[in-house]
Amino acid sequence: MAETDVAPTANLTEDRVREIIQEEITRAFKKDPAKKQGMLIASKGTLDWAYPPLILATAGAAAGLDMSIFFTFYGLNIVHKDFKKKLKVSPVANPGMPMPVPMPDIVTALPGMTGFATGMMKGMFSKKGVATIEELLDVARELEVKLIACQMTMDVFGYDQSDFIEGVEFGGAAAALSDARRSHLTLFI
Amino acid sequence: MAETDVAPTANLTEDRVREIIQEEITRAFKKDPAKKQGMLIASKGTLDWAYPPLILATAGAAAGLDMSIFFTFYGLNIVHKDFKKKLKVSPVANPGMPMPVPMPDIVTALPGMTGFATGMMKGMFSKKGVATIEELLDVARELEVKLIACQMTMDVFGYDQSDFIEGVEFGGAAAALSDARRSHLTLFI
Amino acid sequence: MAETDVAPTANLTEDRVREIIQEEITRAFKKDPAKKQGMLIASKGTLDWAYPPLILATAGAAAGLDMSIFFTFYGLNIVHKDFKKKLKVSPVANPGMPMPVPMPDIVTALPGMTGFATGMMKGMFSKKGVATIEELLDVARELEVKLIACQMTMDVFGYDQSDFIEGVEFGGAAAALSDARRSHLTLFI
Numbered sequence: 001m002a003e004t005d006v007a008p009t010a011n012l013t014e015d016r017v018r019e020i021i022q023e024e025i026t027r028a029f030k031k032d033p034a035k036k037q038g039m040l041i042a043s044k045g046t047l048d049w050a051y052p053p054l055i056l057a058t059a060g061a062a063a064g065l066d067m068s069i070f071f072t073f074y075g076l077n078i079v080h081k082d083f084k085k086k087l088k089v090s091p092v093a094n095p096g097m098p099m100p101v102p103m104p105d106i107v108t109a110l111p112g113m114t115g116f117a118t119g120m121m122k123g124m125f126s127k128k129g130v131a132t133i134e135e136l137l138d139v140a141r142e143l144e145v146k147l148i149a150c151q152m153t154m155d156v157f158g159y160d161q162s163d164f165i166e167g168v169e170f171g172g173a174a175a176a177l178s179d180a181r182r183s184h185l186t187l188f189i
Numbered sequence: 190m191a192e193t194d195v196a197p198t199a200n201l202t203e204d205r206v207r208e209i210i211q212e213e214i215t216r217a218f219k220k221d222p223a224k225k226q227g228m229l230i231a232s233k234g235t236l237d238w239a240y241p242p243l244i245l246a247t248a249g250a251a252a253g254l255d256m257s258i259f260f261t262f263y264g265l266n267i268v269h270k271d272f273k274k275k276l277k278v279s280p281v282a283n284p285g286m287p288m289p290v291p292m293p294d295i296v297t298a299l300p301g302m303t304g305f306a307t308g309m310m311k312g313m314f315s316k317k318g319v320a321t322i323e324e325l326l327d328v329a330r331e332l333e334v335k336l337i338a339c340q341m342t343m344d345v346f347g348y349d350q351s352d353f354i355e356g357v358e359f360g361g362a363a364a365a366l367s368d369a370r371r372s373h374l375t376l377f378i
Numbered sequence: 379m380a381e382t383d384v385a386p387t388a389n390l391t392e393d394r395v396r397e398i399i400q401e402e403i404t405r406a407f408k409k410d411p412a413k414k415q416g417m418l419i420a421s422k423g424t425l426d427w428a429y430p431p432l433i434l435a436t437a438g439a440a441a442g443l444d445m446s447i448f449f450t451f452y453g454l455n456i457v458h459k460d461f462k463k464k465l466k467v468s469p470v471a472n473p474g475m476p477m478p479v480p481m482p483d484i485v486t487a488l489p490g491m492t493g494f495a496t497g498m499m500k501g502m503f504s505k506k507g508v509a510t511i512e513e514l515l516d517v518a519r520e521l522e523v524k525l526i527a528c529q530m531t532m533d534v535f536g537y538d539q540s541d542f543i544e545g546v547e548f549g550g551a552a553a554a555l556s557d558a559r560r561s562h563l564t565l566f567i
Contacts, residue, residue: 188376
């Protein structure tokens with residue numbers, strides 16, 4: 001054996017090998033692919049609950065994560081072509097919603113209050129420079145957030161693919177879970 | 190030293206060792222045990238919100254994941270022996286729920302509307318060939334989805350173990366979190 | 379070369395190196411830092427939904443996890459100085475809430491029912507020895523649970539930093555997601 005062949009292995013004791021392994025493992029965990037993906041399930045169909053998945057998905061994508069949103073159940077409203085009409089907010093459903101003046105439940109249940117609350121919510125967000133749902137959907141698509149509509153609930157609610165905005169893909173819960181199990185960040189919203 | 194003993198190590202330079210480590214780490218991340226488990230927390234007690242944890246858990250289990258559901262707060266309803274009576278859906282609580290005809294809140298708050306909405310929801314799901322809650326619970330147990338009822342909230346609501354369907358285990362939040370911190374897929378529903 | 383230098387490498391065949399790597403990787407996955415952190419997003423502002431993030435965060439911290447809660451949207455109520463007044467529970471919004479006597483929606487929508495339901499919820503929890511929200515917040519701070527209020531939604535709702543209880547930090551969604559992508563346990567509540 002030539003000395004040049006022997007020299008490198010001569011130092012590779014088990015301790016040294018374990019040291020190298022530690023270095024490589026530390027490096028591997030730092031770039032764990034599960035840290036680079038996020039999977040959100042958007043299940044609610046009111047105006048207020050349309051913001052969190054879109055804000056979190058665009059914030060995540062802006063920070064370099066590969067984000068996807070699976071729209072299911074009432075969440076289908078968010079990517080429905082008529083989302084502007086479909087996304088409403090009902091004060092009666094949510095005593096946690098800050099109202100300019102506290103109102104008893106019976107008043108918030110009066111006809112027209114949902115329209116009032118929806119307008120107020122839109123006003124609060126736009127006054128503060130937060131993007132509208134439409135703008136957030138545009139940003140999401142620009143940042144290549146995967147938007148997936150749940151086929152099973154589309155069937156249940158009687159929607160078909162042409163009811164949805166451009167850029168939406170269609171898939172089942174199994175595909176969504178398969179994304180989710182590869183990501184640390186998995187949120188049901 | 191015999192040549193057969195020396196030959197393998199002769200090639201094990203540090204570079205080669207690092208290469209082997211990369212292969213093994215890549216393989217290890219592919220079979221990361223955190224990818225093979227899913228932990229759902231079912232916290233809601235209405236008919237519509239009983240579907241997502243059961244559908245996701247059975248879809249996950251069918252795809253080979255070890256799934257568990259921790260039923261807590263209102264979610265205890267889902268595995269209560271009287272779940273058929275307990276799981277209702279209120280249109281007043283959810284302006285995101287698609288209704289055949291849009292109704293103002295005051296109408297949806299009339300007595301009887303919860304019964305109507307519950308019937309409509311059951312009809313929509315059954316017409317589309319989606320399993321009933323009862324069937325989904327059966328499938329979950331067949332696929333060995335772990336069903337755990339939260340002891341603390343059972344105490345708060347005054348339930349005892351005999352109130353729950355067969356196959357349910359009982360445990361605390363600490364045990365649920367201990368499952369959750371070993372899984373990528375963790376959803377609070 | 380002295381025999382002592384050669385001896386260790388003599389046994390380091392590729393098979394043995396792969397064996398060592400397996401041991402180290404198994405050990406590394408057991409102490410995967412992602413298992414030691416939990417990130418909760420508290421988004422709801424009613425009394426009943428204030429319990430889950432605080433109970434899960436304190437249970438997790440007690441079990442040795444580094445927990446943080448990101449309070450956003452209606453969840454800001456939970457750490458608002460006036461949380462006792464702000465956290466209410468509306469029976470009309472939640473047909474899943476166990477009531478001593480079943481009531482039709484129109485009755486639960488009458489003025490005063492939110493107060494009644496809030497009192498009932500507080501009573502149920504305190505009778506069973508569950509800590510109050512105030513106590514849970516104290517425990518969370520003692521266990522060094524990071525409490526972060528979402529700056530964007532603070533702006534939307536017109537809150538400023540002095541509106542929040544002591545110990546609360548302030549941050550954006552990007553920081554919250556950066557915590558979340560390092561944790562297995564990520565829940566949107």
